[in-house]
Amino acid sequence: METTDADMLARDVAALYQNNHRWLSAWLRARMGNKADADDLTQDTFIRVLCAHAGTQLALREPRAYLATVAGRLLVNFYRRQSIERAYLEVLATLPQDDIPSLETQALMKEALLEIDQMLDGLGRKVKLAFVLAQFEELPYAQIAERLGVSLRTVKNYVARAMVHCSAMLP
Amino acid sequence: MSKPSTPIEEAAFWYACLQAEDATERDHCRWQQWLDASPSNQQAWARIQEIRSLFEKVPGKFASPVLAQKKASRRAVLRGVAVVVCAGLAGAETWRRLPAQEWLADLRTGTGEQRREVLADGSLLYLNTHSAVDVAFSRDERAILLRAGEILIETRPDNAAGPARPFVVHTPHGRVRALGTRFVVRLYDGHSSVQVLQDAVEVSPVLSMAPAVRLVEGQEAVFDSRSTGMPRPQPAGAGAWREGRLSVVDMRLQDFVSELARYRKGYLGCAPELAGLRVSGVFPLDDTDKALAMLPDVFPVQVRYLTRYWAKVLPREARGDASL
Numbered sequence: 001m002e003t004t005d006a007d008m009l010a011r012d013v014a015a016l017y018q019n020n021h022r023w024l025s026a027w028l029r030a031r032m033g034n035k036a037d038a039d040d041l042t043q044d045t046f047i048r049v050l051c052a053h054a055g056t057q058l059a060l061r062e063p064r065a066y067l068a069t070v071a072g073r074l075l076v077n078f079y080r081r082q083s084i085e086r087a088y089l090e091v092l093a094t095l096p097q098d099d100i101p102s103l104e105t106q107a108l109m110k111e112a113l114l115e116i117d118q119m120l121d122g123l124g125r126k127v128k129l130a131f132v133l134a135q136f137e138e139l140p141y142a143q144i145a146e147r148l149g150v151s152l153r154t155v156k157n158y159v160a161r162a163m164v165h166c167s168a169m170l171p
Numbered sequence: 172m173s174k175p176s177t178p179i180e181e182a183a184f185w186y187a188c189l190q191a192e193d194a195t196e197r198d199h200c201r202w203q204q205w206l207d208a209s210p211s212n213q214q215a216w217a218r219i220q221e222i223r224s225l226f227e228k229v230p231g232k233f234a235s236p237v238l239a240q241k242k243a244s245r246r247a248v249l250r251g252v253a254v255v256v257c258a259g260l261a262g263a264e265t266w267r268r269l270p271a272q273e274w275l276a277d278l279r280t281g282t283g284e285q286r287r288e289v290l291a292d293g294s295l296l297y298l299n300t301h302s303a304v305d306v307a308f309s310r311d312e313r314a315i316l317l318r319a320g321e322i323l324i325e326t327r328p329d330n331a332a333g334p335a336r337p338f339v340v341h342t343p344h345g346r347v348r349a350l351g352t353r354f355v356v357r358l359y360d361g362h363s364s365v366q367v368l369q370d371a372v373e374v375s376p377v378l379s380m381a382p383a384v385r386l387v388e389g390q391e392a393v394f395d396s397r398s399t400g401m402p403r404p405q406p407a408g409a410g411a412w413r414e415g416r417l418s419v420v421d422m423r424l425q426d427f428v429s430e431l432a433r434y435r436k437g438y439l440g441c442a443p444e445l446a447g448l449r450v451s452g453v454f455p456l457d458d459t460d461k462a463l464a465m466l467p468d469v470f471p472v473q474v475r476y477l478t479r480y481w482a483k484v485l486p487r488e489a490r491g492d493a494s495l
Contacts, residue, residue: 092418093416100455106453116225133239159183
């Protein structure tokens with residue numbers, strides 16, 4: 001039986017994992033202070049790398065630097081998700097008892113929030129704030145303008161710009 | 172404003188115009204004309220609607236505070252252990268030798284009770300379920316002795332004349348010194364834990380000669396009488412019990428049930444085969460039956476009550492009469 005590309009890839013993958021998974025896991029653990037989360041992110045890092053190289057050869061010149069970059073990006077994402085989740089739970093926790101949504105609704109809203117947050121990522125602070133206040137707080141533009149210390153026209157501009165950004169981010 | 176050029180830019184511009192409180196009938200007409208002018212405009216508008224439908228999945232009152240929050244400081248969570256000079260043994264002395272006459276109060280809560288106290292200096296003390304503290308304010312120190320359970324402290328600047336007295340929580344395992352702050356201390360059988368909700372604290376185990384360990388906002392750590400564990404990022408929802416809520420992320424069902432059991436009289440258990448299910452969400456603590464009733468919503472479980480005081484989470488029974 002001949003050696004297929006798939007076999008070679010499998011071998012490359014196994015080698016990459018064996019050579020790197022230990023230090024990467026330790027590296028993440030030192031940053032996260034938590035073994036379970038660090039292990040999860042270690043796995044995610046390898047999965048991410050494998051997916052990025054699916055169908056190509058897995059010849060990494062600087063595997064360490066590359067893995068650390070990927071892991072670092074995942075780490076930032078992880079904290080971002082966590083901070084959204086935390087803020088969301090805080091809001092939920094302040095609701096009157098009868099308004100607490102079912103677990104399913106809680107989970108769906110959380111996913112939507114994470115998605116929206118991702119979509120708004122990269123907007124300037126003021127643009128984002130103006131957009132959130134208009135879209136979710138339903139504040140009149142005049143109030144937003146006052147709060148941000150900008151003109152009405154600028155608020156309108158911000159909202160339009162945020163929408164263009166969202167459209168570009170939407171898959 | 173520079174003239175929008177692509178259809179999506181135009182659509183976004185129209186969206187922003189029509190959202191305005193001063194949008195007129197004329198704006199609507201002009202928008203309609205724009206929309207009718209070309210299929211690519213209609214496509215672009217459909218895309219805007221698609222984005223809006225995503226927004227509508229979350230009511231604004233939830234979305235706005237979450238999305239508008241300042242970026243969480245990653246560094247604050249990641250900050251390591253800072254070294255602070257403070258002799259560890261001082262705590263042990265206080266715990267053992269506090270003269271009885273200094274105990275001004277003795278506060279307790281029963282199972283399922285919570286209590287809020289304003290202390291003599293204006294600081295707030297919240298007792299969680301089944302907790303007990305002694306308040307021991309002296310000339311040198313504003314001390315709380317945690318005897319059982321869990322407390323949340325919101326300190327205020329010392330209002331007494333003279334040099335400001337430190338605010339300190341003592342447990343049998345050590346002392347937690349507030350550095351202008353909001354924090355939670357909980358007493359377990361063999362150890363204590365502390366979660367910092369705001370600012371910072373210093374932890375000194377009674378038998379440790381090592382420098383006090385400083386914890387900052389967003390961190391938690393456990394300590395026993397010999398040492399303090401590595402500060403870790405605290406789970407989301409820490410301290411939510413003060414609001415009468417249990418707030419968890421990815422907690423094992425077994426742990427979740429044990430947590431809930433603290434607030435219930437009698438027995439509350441969980442079938443071992445369900446122990447590993449992961450629970451996320453916010454639950455009411457003032458009505459634990461209600462909290463339990465939320466579980467079957469997303470898990471294949473049922474809650475079985477033998478009496479008011481005996482409840483167990485069990486796998487849902489397969490229904491023989493289920494029809495397809």
